[in-house]
Amino acid sequence: MSLFKTIFTGSNQALQAAKEFLNKVIEEKGRDHKVAFPDTAYSLPIIYAATGQKMNTLGDLEGALEVVKSLIGEEKENLENALNAGLGTAVASEVIEAIKYATIDTPYSEPCAGHITDSVIRSLGVPLVTGDIPGVAVVLGECPDSEIAAKIIKDYQSKGLLTFLVGKVIDQAIEADVKMGLDLRVIPLGYDVTAVIHVVSVAVRAALIFGALEPGDLEGLLDYTLNRVPAFVNAFGPLSELVVSAGAGAIALGFPVITDQDVFEVPTRLLTQKDYDKFVATSLEARGIKIKITEIPIPVAFAAAFEGERIRKGD
Amino acid sequence: MDEKLLSIDSAVNELIKKAKEDGVETIFDRKENMKPCPMGEKGICCRICAMGPCRITPKTPRGLCGATADVIVSRNFARMVAGGAAAHSDHGRDIAHVLHMTSKDGNYKVTDEEKLKELAKRWKIETEGRDIYDIAHEVAEFALNEFGKPFGTLEFPPSLPEQRKKVWENLNIVPRAIDREVVTIMHSTHVGCTADADSMLNISMRTAISDGWGGSYIATELSDILFGTPIPRETEANLGVLEENQVNIVLHGHEPSLSEMIVLAAEDPELIELAKEVGADGINLAGMCCTANEVTMRHGVKIAGNFAQQELAVLTGAVEAVIVDVQCIFPALASLAECYHTKFITTSPKARITGATHIEFDEEKALESAKQIVREAILNFKNRKKEKVFIPKTKSHAMVGYSTKAIINQLDKVVNSHIDKPGTVKPLADCITSGVLRGAAGIVGCNNPKVKHDYGHVEMIKELIKNDVIVVTTGCAAQAAAKAGLLSKDARKLAGKGLATVCELVDIPPVLHMGSCVDISRILELVGLVAKQLNVDISELPVVGAAPEWMSEKAVSIGTYVVSSGIDTWLGVAPPVTGGPRVLEILTSEMENMVGAKFFVEPDPIKAAHQMIEKIEQKRKVLEEKFENIKAVAQA
Ligand code: SF4
Ligand code: SF4
Numbered sequence: 001m002s003l004f005k006t007i008f009t010g011s012n013q014a015l016q017a018a019k020e021f022l023n024k025v026i027e028e029k030g031r032d033h034k035v036a037f038p039d040t041a042y043s044l045p046i047i048y049a050a051t052g053q054k055m056n057t058l059g060d061l062e063g064a065l066e067v068v069k070s071l072i073g074e075e076k077e078n079l080e081n082a083l084n085a086g087l088g089t090a091v092a093s094e095v096i097e098a099i100k101y102a103t104i105d106t107p108y109s110e111p112c113a114g115h116i117t118d119s120v121i122r123s124l125g126v127p128l129v130t131g132d133i134p135g136v137a138v139v140l141g142e143c144p145d146s147e148i149a150a151k152i153i154k155d156y157q158s159k160g161l162l163t164f165l166v167g168k169v170i171d172q173a174i175e176a177d178v179k180m181g182l183d184l185r186v187i188p189l190g191y192d193v194t195a196v197i198h199v200v201s202v203a204v205r206a207a208l209i210f211g212a213l214e215p216g217d218l219e220g221l222l223d224y225t226l227n228r229v230p231a232f233v234n235a236f237g238p239l240s241e242l243v244v245s246a247g248a249g250a251i252a253l254g255f256p257v258i259t260d261q262d263v264f265e266v267p268t269r270l271l272t273q274k275d276y277d278k279f280v281a282t283s284l285e286a287r288g289i290k291i292k293i294t295e296i297p298i299p300v301a302f303a304a305a306f307e308g309e310r311i312r313k314g315d
Numbered sequence: 316m317d318e319k320l321l322s323i324d325s326a327v328n329e330l331i332k333k334a335k336e337d338g339v340e341t342i343f344d345r346k347e348n349m350k351p352c353p354m355g356e357k358g359i360c361c362r363i364c365a366m367g368p369c370r371i372t373p374k375t376p377r378g379l380c381g382a383t384a385d386v387i388v389s390r391n392f393a394r395m396v397a398g399g400a401a402a403h404s405d406h407g408r409d410i411a412h413v414l415h416m417t418s419k420d421g422n423y424k425v426t427d428e429e430k431l432k433e434l435a436k437r438w439k440i441e442t443e444g445r446d447i448y449d450i451a452h453e454v455a456e457f458a459l460n461e462f463g464k465p466f467g468t469l470e471f472p473p474s475l476p477e478q479r480k481k482v483w484e485n486l487n488i489v490p491r492a493i494d495r496e497v498v499t500i501m502h503s504t505h506v507g508c509t510a511d512a513d514s515m516l517n518i519s520m521r522t523a524i525s526d527g528w529g530g531s532y533i534a535t536e537l538s539d540i541l542f543g544t545p546i547p548r549e550t551e552a553n554l555g556v557l558e559e560n561q562v563n564i565v566l567h568g569h570e571p572s573l574s575e576m577i578v579l580a581a582e583d584p585e586l587i588e589l590a591k592e593v594g595a596d597g598i599n600l601a602g603m604c605c606t607a608n609e610v611t612m613r614h615g616v617k618i619a620g621n622f623a624q625q626e627l628a629v630l631t632g633a634v635e636a637v638i639v640d641v642q643c644i645f646p647a648l649a650s651l652a653e654c655y656h657t658k659f660i661t662t663s664p665k666a667r668i669t670g671a672t673h674i675e676f677d678e679e680k681a682l683e684s685a686k687q688i689v690r691e692a693i694l695n696f697k698n699r700k701k702e703k704v705f706i707p708k709t710k711s712h713a714m715v716g717y718s719t720k721a722i723i724n725q726l727d728k729v730v731n732s733h734i735d736k737p738g739t740v741k742p743l744a745d746c747i748t749s750g751v752l753r754g755a756a757g758i759v760g761c762n763n764p765k766v767k768h769d770y771g772h773v774e775m776i777k778e779l780i781k782n783d784v785i786v787v788t789t790g791c792a793a794q795a796a797a798k799a800g801l802l803s804k805d806a807r808k809l810a811g812k813g814l815a816t817v818c819e820l821v822d823i824p825p826v827l828h829m830g831s832c833v834d835i836s837r838i839l840e841l842v843g844l845v846a847k848q849l850n851v852d853i854s855e856l857p858v859v860g861a862a863p864e865w866m867s868e869k870a871v872s873i874g875t876y877v878v879s880s881g882i883d884t885w886l887g888v889a890p891p892v893t894g895g896p897r898v899l900e901i902l903t904s905e906m907e908n909m910v911g912a913k914f915f916v917e918p919d920p921i922k923a924a925h926q927m928i929e930k931i932e933q934k935r936k937v938l939e940e941k942f943e944n945i946k947a948v949a950q951a
Contacts (some may be wrong), residue, residue: 002939003749077932078783079751079813264749264942267729267742268820275733282733 003244003264004077010245011072011085014092014194015065021096022061025103031059035102039117042205046094046197049204050087052216058102061095068092086248093194093246094201111170111180112190115198120182121205124162129210133162133185134230135289138199138250140166141236141243144260148276150176152234155280157186159291164189164199169236193242203229203253226254232287234279235259256286322623322768324798326554326707330627333705339654341626342645346764357894358388364506371894380506388895389515390504392871395890396519397500399872402642403833404493404530405665406570408462410537413572413678415455417541418448422576422681425451426543434536438470451540458533462493469493469529472536474843478852479881483524486909488517488879490525497522512897520879520910527876532836538609542575545612545716545830547725547823552797554624555710556617557633561599562590564692565619565628568640569831571609573662573676574602576685577638578614586689593696598689603628604643605790605831611715612830618713620798621769621791622866623762629657632703636692640676641666643761643867656698660688713802717787717827719840725821740841742821744848747857748942751813753783754931757838757877758792760862760870763888769795771863771887771920776801778924780825783813784931787841790832792863801826835873839880854881854911855938857931863887863920874914883912883930885923890916 001009025033035055037044043054047064055061071088073081100107101115108114127133137156143149149172156163157178162185165173170188173180180186189195207213207224214220225231233250235243239261247257251269258271258279265272273282284291321343322328334341354360359371361378369378369387377383382390417423425431425447432442435450438457442450461470469490471480483489490496500522503509509518539545557563564581566574580586581598590598601619602610610616619628622643628634629651636658637648644661649670652659661668662676674691677684717725727737735741746752756779762768772795776786780801788796796802801809807818810825818825829837838860846853860877862870864887871890878884892898906913917923 002935077750078753078811079816080811082750083812265745266749266751267726267745268731270749271731271734273731273734278733282731285731285733 004082006241007082007085007245007248008075010241011089013242014089015068018092018095021099026058033058035098037115044094044098045201045204048215049221050218064095083252086252089245090249093197096194097197111188113187116202125210135161136231137161137163138233139169142168143236146172146176150178152279153178166196230289231255232283233257258283323770326709329707330630358391358891359384359894361387385512385895385897386510388892388898389512393500393504393515393519395868395871396523396875397497398868400522400526401497402869403526407530407534410534411455411458414537417451427540431540464492474840476846488521490521493525493529496525516901523872523875524879526872531833534833535836538571542613544720545718546721547716548615550611550615550713550715551710552618552713553710554707556601557706558599560596562595562693562696563599563634565601565603565634565637566606567603569605569642570640573640574606574610576681580685580689590693595696608831618794621794623768626651631706633706635695658695711798711800713797714824715828717829719837725823729820740844740848744845746817752785754857755785757860758788759790760865761791763864763866765888766864773799775863775920775924778921780810782928783811786826787829789829789834793828796826802828857934859883859927861885878912879910881911885915
C-alpha cells in the first residue's frame with residue numbers, strides 16, 4: 001500500500017474506534033456527561049489549540065469527530081491531505097483518551113503517567129527554553145530486545161533529553177532496569193498507541209503557555225511545534241496503519257519519525273535506520289539537535305550539567 | 316490582429332504595438348498572412364523525387380511511385396527527426412572539436428577536470444599521471460569517433476538503465492554511429508527505399524536515440540568540461556534586462572564556444588573603456604534562445620527572451636548588435652535590423668544569412684575573434700536613435716544553473732549522514748516513492764505562433780506544480796518560466812504542499828532550469844539515475860514530458876528520443892502526421908507496447924497537465940505494486 005493510503009487507512013481506523021467508543025459511552029452515560037483531563041486549564045488541549053473550542057461533555061465530542069472527518073478529507077493522495085489525516089488521528093486519539101478519563105476511575109496507573117498536568121509542563125518550560133533539555137524523544141513500539149531499548153533510552157537520558165515511552169518498550173525499559181521518573185527525564189505514558197497523545201498535548205500546551213498561541217490558530221500551532229519544540233519520534237517494531245497515521249500527525253507538527261522498519265522514506269521527516277547503534281545520532285541529526293557535553297561526567301539527575309543547543313542542519 | 320491573443324508576456328504585446336507604429340513586420344504579422352497548406356499540415360505531400368511533388372487525395376491515394384499516405388507521412392516524419400538529430404549532433408561535434416583544441420595557455424581550457432576524468436574513465440582512457448590536456452584530446456577524439464565509427468554501437472552513459480537498453484536491443488533500435496543514423500534516414504527516405512511506416516518509425520527512433528543519448532549528451536558533457544558544470548545562480552529574464560545607457564549585445568543561437576568567448580570579451584578592460592569612450596556606461600550582454608541558456612547557466616548572463624522575442628529585441632531600438640551562430644535564427648532579422656541601427660552579425664559558416672554582417676568566428680583565435688565582434692557592437696552605439704528606443708520595464712528574477720550535479724548537491728542537504736551517503740539521487744527517489752512528490756515533468760521546447768506565446772508553457776507548469784509535480788525545464792520553455800517568475804524560489808508558494816516542502820528543505824525553486832535544448836540530456840541523466848536507484852526502467856517512473864509550443868525539427872527528434880526512452884510526451888501542436896493513419900496509430904498508441912510510452916497531442920495546456928497527472932498516478936499504482944515488499948508498513 002502507498003504511504004499515504006496507509007495513513008488514510010490508519011486515520012479512518014482511529015476515527016472509527018473513537019466513534020464506537022463514544023457511542024458506547026454516550027449510551028451508558030448520556031450526552032451531558034462531563035469530559036475533562038485532570039489539572040489542565042486547556043480543556044482537550046489539541047482540539048482547543050487547533051479549533052479554539054473547549055470540550056465539556058461527551059456530546060461535544062461528537063463535534064470533535066466531525067473535525068476529524070473533515071481532516072481526513074477526500075483522500076486524494078498528496079502530502080497536504082496525508083498530514084491533515086495525521087492530525088485527524090491525533091484529534092481522534094485525544095477524544096479516545098478524554099473518554100477514558102471521563103469514564104474510568106484511574107485510566108492510568110504505575111508505571112504509566114497518562115495525562116501530564118499543566119504544572120509539570122510549566123516546570124519543563126524553563127529547561128526547554130534554556131536548552132537544558134535539548135530535545136524530546138518519543139520512543140514507541142517494541143524494540144528487538146530490552147537491551148537495545150535500554151541502551152537507546154539511557155543514551156537519550158545521558159544527553160539530557162526528555163524521553164516519553166509508549167507501548168511495550170515500557171516493559172522492556174523496566175526489564176532492563178532503566179531508572180524512570182520526571183526528574184530522571186524518562187516518562188512512560190501508556191501501552192495504547194493513543195497514549196502518545198499525552199506527549200503531543202505537552203507540545204501543544206507549550207505553544208499555548210509559552211508561545212502565547214491563540215487557540216484556533218492551527219497554522220501558528222504547527223509553526224510553533226516545528227520551530228520551537230525539539231521533539232522527534234522513534235517507532236520500533238512492526239508498524240500498524242494506526243501507528244503510521246499517528247506518525248503522520250507527528251510529522252505534521254514538525255517532528256521527524258525514525259523507525260527500524262522498511263517504510264517509504266521521506267527525507268528529513270520519515271527515516272529508516274536499521275542500525276540500532278546509530279539510532280540516537282540519526283534522530284538528533286534529523287531534528288537538528290546538537291549536544292554539548294561538559295567535561296565532567298555527572299549523574300543524569302543533575303541535568304543542569306548538560307548544556308544543550310539546538311541548531312538546524314547546515315548552519 | 317488582436318494583440319491580447321498573441322502573448323501572455325506584456326513586454327511582447329507592448330513591442331508588437333511598437334512594430335505597428337514603426338511600420339515593420341514581425342513573425343506575428345507573417346503568421347497572420349500565412350495560410351498553411353492542409354496537405355503539408357497532414358504530412359501527405361511528397362517532394363522526394365522529381366516525378367512529384369505528389370499529394371494524397373481521395374482521387375490520388377498514392378504518389379506516382381505508389382507510395383501510400385502512410386509511407387509519405389512516415390518519410391517526412393523521419394526526415395524531421397534526421398534534421399533535428401543532425402542539428403544537435405553537429406553542435407556536439409563542434410564542441411568535441413573545441414575540446415580537441417584546448418591547451419594550457421590557449422583560449423579554450425579544461426574547466427571541469429573532475430568531469431573530464433570521469434568521462435575518460437568511462438571510455439577507458441588512461442588518466443593516471445597524465446597531463447590533463449593529453450587526456451582532453453584523447454577524450455575529444457573518442458567523442459568524435461562516436462559520430463562516425465564504422466563498427467559497433469553507441470557508447471551509452473552510465474545513467475542508462477540496463478532494462479532500457481534491453482528494450483532497445485529487442486526492437487533493434489540501438490544506435491550505431493550518430494552521423495550514420497542520420498545518413499541512414501536520408502537513404503531510407505529516398506525514392507524507392509523504405510516503404511513501410513513501422514520500419515520507418517523504428518529507424519526514426521534509433522536516430523533520435525543517437526541524438527539524446529549521443530550527440531546531445533556529448534554536447535552537454537563536453538560543454539561542462541570546457542566551460543564548467545553549472546551551479547545554482549541568480550539572473551533576470553525578459554526584455555527589461557536591456558539597459559538604456561549601455562551597449563546592449565544580444566547573443567542568439569546555440570553553441571557555447573562562441574558565446575563563452577563573447578562573455579570573456581565583454582569583460583575585457585580595453586573594450587569596457589571603449590564603450591565609455593563612445594558614451595555608454597558599459598557593456599550589457601543578454602542572451603536569447605539556447606545560447607542564453609548556456610551562458611546564463613554558467614555565468615548568470617541575463618536572459619533577453621525566447622524564440623518568439625528575437626525580433627522584438629531589435630524593435631526596442633536599444634540593441635547595438637545581435638550576434639548569432641546557428642539554429643533558430645530568423646532570417647527576417649536581416650531586414651528588420653536595417654530599420655534600426657542594430658547590427659545583425661552572423662558568425663558561423665554553417666549559417667550565413669543574406670543581408671547580415673558576417674564576421675566569421677575563428678575558433679583558432681577565439682578570443683581575438685570575439686573581441687573584434689564585440690568592438691563592432693560598441694562602435695555601433697553612437698548610431699542608436701534615441702527617439703526610436705523603447706525598452707519595456709518587464710523583467711523577473713530567476714534561479715538557474717541546475718545541472719544534475721548541482722541538483723545532487725542540493726539533495727545532499729537532506730541526507731541523514733547516519734543513514735545515507737551524499738552524492739546520490741536517493742532523496743529525490745524517496746520523495747517520489749513516498750508520494751510527497753507525485754512525479755516529475757520535463758517541459759521543453761520552443762515558441763510557435765500557432766499558440767499564444769508562452770501561454771502553453773506557463774499554464775502547464777503552474778498546473779503541474781500546484782499538484783506536487785516537480786518540473787524541470789530547458790530551452791525556450793525554461794525562458795518562458797523564467798519570465799513568468801516560476802524559476803524564483805518564491806514560486807514555491809504556487810506549489811502544492813508536498814512540492815513546496817521539498818523546495819524548502821532542499822532550497823530550490825519548484826521549477827528547475829536545466830539548460831539548453833542539448834541539455835535535455837541532463838534530464839535523461841537525472842531520470843536514468845532515479846530509475847537505477849529504484850532498480851526499475853525509466854518507463855516505470857511517474858515521469859512525463861511535454862513540448863507545449865514546439866516548432867523545430869530538433870523538437871521532433873527530442874520528442875522521439877524522450878518517448879523512446881520510456882517517457883510519455885505531450886505535444887501542444889500536432890505534428891504533420893495526421894494524414895497517415897498507421898503512423899498516427901504507432902505514435903499515439905502502439906509505441907506504448909514497444910517502448911512503454913507514447914505521444915499525446917493536446918493543445919490546451921491545462922487539459923494536457925491533467926492528462927499528465929492522471930498518467931503519473933497510473934504509473935504510481937503500478938510502481939506501488941512492484942514495491943509491495945515494503946508492505947511491512949501496512950502489515951502487523
Ligand atoms: S517519391 Fe513517390 S510520392 Fe514522392 S514525389 Fe516521388 S513519386 Fe511522388
Ligand atoms: S527551444 Fe526550440 S526555439 Fe528554442 S532554441 Fe531550442 S529549438 Fe530553438
